[in-house]
Amino acid sequence: MNATVPSIDRRLAYLILGHAYSFVAVAIGAFLVGMGNGLLTPYTLALTANKVRPEQKDVAFGLVTAGIHIGLLCSPFLQALIVTVSYNASYRYLYMVSAVCLVVFAFLSLFFKCKEQVQAASVSL
Numbered sequence: 001m002n003a004t005v006p007s008i009d010r011r012l013a014y015l016i017l018g019h020a021y022s023f024v025a026v027a028i029g030a031f032l033v034g035m036g037n038g039l040l041t042p043y044t045l046a047l048t049a050n051k052v053r054p055e056q057k058d059v060a061f062g063l064v065t066a067g068i069h070i071g072l073l074c075s076p077f078l079q080a081l082i083v084t085v086s087y088n089a090s091y092r093y094l095y096m097v098s099a100v101c102l103v104v105f106a107f108l109s110l111f112f113k114c115k116e117q118v119q120a121a122s123v124s125l
Helices: 007-019 025-049 053-084 092-124
Strands: none
Touching: 007 025, 007 053, 007 092, 053 092
């Protein structure tokens, strides 16, 4: 499974929403956000199932879904913080901040994954 598949269309969706000036562009961006979220949850649960032992799956699934819902709960508060700090309350600005955050976290995840593989290779030598 490719770890970047669900996040690619979410980054694109937030970029589209950040530059949307028409209803059609907003509808396309919202559709892509929904597709990204729809792909991300089953992918994350499948990845979790592959990474844990069978007797740990119930706890792992509970932690993953709790993390998803805690993120949904915290999102409005983080958006309010961004608006308060930046003095910019436009949705376009929030979507652009979301797009930048997704790109940054994608690169960080790639960096840590590569670092993990290098460490595993050096241990096996």
